[in-house]
Amino acid sequence: MKSIRLHEISGSPPSTAIVIGSGIVGAATAYYLGKRGVAVHLLEATAPAAEASGAADGAVSVASKRPGTMMTAALRGVALYRDLARDGLLADLYKTRSTFIIAASQAECELLEKHREALLDAGVKAVALSRQALQKRFQVLSPNALMGVEVHDEGHAIGYEIVHRLVKASGAFVHRDTPVREFVEAGGRVAGVVTPKGVMTADAMVIAAGGGSANLLNLDNVLIPRKGQLLVTERAPALNRAMPGAIMSGRYLLSKGSQKGTGALPSRGLGLVIDPLRTGQFLIGGTREDFGDRQTNDIDAVRRILLAAVDLVPGLADVRLLRSFAGVRTAVIDGLPLIGRLPGRENAYVATGFEGDGICLGPLTGKTIAQMICGETPEFDLSDFDPARFMAGKVAA
Secondary structure: OEOOOOOEEEEEEEEOOEEEOOHHHHHHHHHHHHHHHOOOEEHHHHHHOOOOOOOOEEEOOOOOOOHHHHHHHHHHHHHHHHHHHOOOOOOOOEEEEEEEEEEEEEHHHHHHHHHHHHHHOOOOOOEOOOHHHHHHHHOOOOOOEEEEEEEEEEEEOOOHHHHHHHHHOOOOOEEOOOOOEEEEEEEEEEEEEEEEEEEOOOOEEEOOOOHHHHHHHHOOEEEEEEEEEEEOOOOHHHHHOOOOOEEEEHHHHHOOOOOOOOOOOEEEEEEEEEEEEEOOEEEEEEEEEOOOOOOOOOHHHHHHHHHHHHHHHHHHHHEEEEEEEEEEEEEOOOOOOOEEOOOOOOOOEEEEEEEEHHHHHHHHHHHHHHHOOOOOOOOOHHHHHHHHHHOOOOOOO
């Protein structure tokens, strides 16, 4: 951790907090702290939702999660979205729908059967659909679809819309164009941060800066950038209405490494997701890449995504592509995000490294961090996400 020393300050119940990063995790943390009466300063190097949250596929989903901690967290994350929509905060922003995982090869069928069993074991409603049943339920699918699994009670949320709603509701003071350079330490606490605009102090500190967290925490070998490319089509209302939910190809499970014994992912993975948006458009993705220009698309990736999409939904061949975009998600080398108290710093917390799961887990993570800061018991077990697994003895001045 980059830091400088300041005179020691006495501890007190948190009345103020600094949250570094205004993606969905930072925005949710600010929202839940604000609800508890904490005055929050939200520091952003550029602008809210300018990075991964603004270039996400928006899936609020357990469909692709592997059994264990991440699936448990995703189930809680989906439930929280439903609560926030029911209570009115996200009523017009959260869309409930099923996810259809589609197998188009024998290998994908075998993987999907095993994955469905894991979903059922976790209490997820996952209904197997034969080729014939799938064609009846999802008539716009290609005959290339051999079988499917409908995962019920999933959802979709556009990342930047959620961020802006949470920030507005939080009452936080938003500081744009305010990157954090280093920390100010005082007797086992992070007393403040150094920015180009000066030193800012607060009772509690939260590092939710995505890729920016790596440099602040000296975790460049732990937090890694992973690029994703996505496409957006024109409006096609008839085709959109004909899709009862989002499509996820069996290849997506392969690209996420959900199957056992796969080892390291290739430097570029392609996993097809087709999401019918409430606007009548389609969001189509995407790639998982460990190389290349982080901010641009390339014709090979766009071509492969479109070919795969048309192969499963032939009607998309008549729908024009409006735009393509790329974003960088921050991943952790062991596949689990960092969520919890910063080792050796009693008032500092970290929440980063969600890769493609940030939209789904963002509100839940923000709520959990706020609970920890305010001395409440977190709603679920965070032990597998403990930052100490990488940072023990590493939080140095």
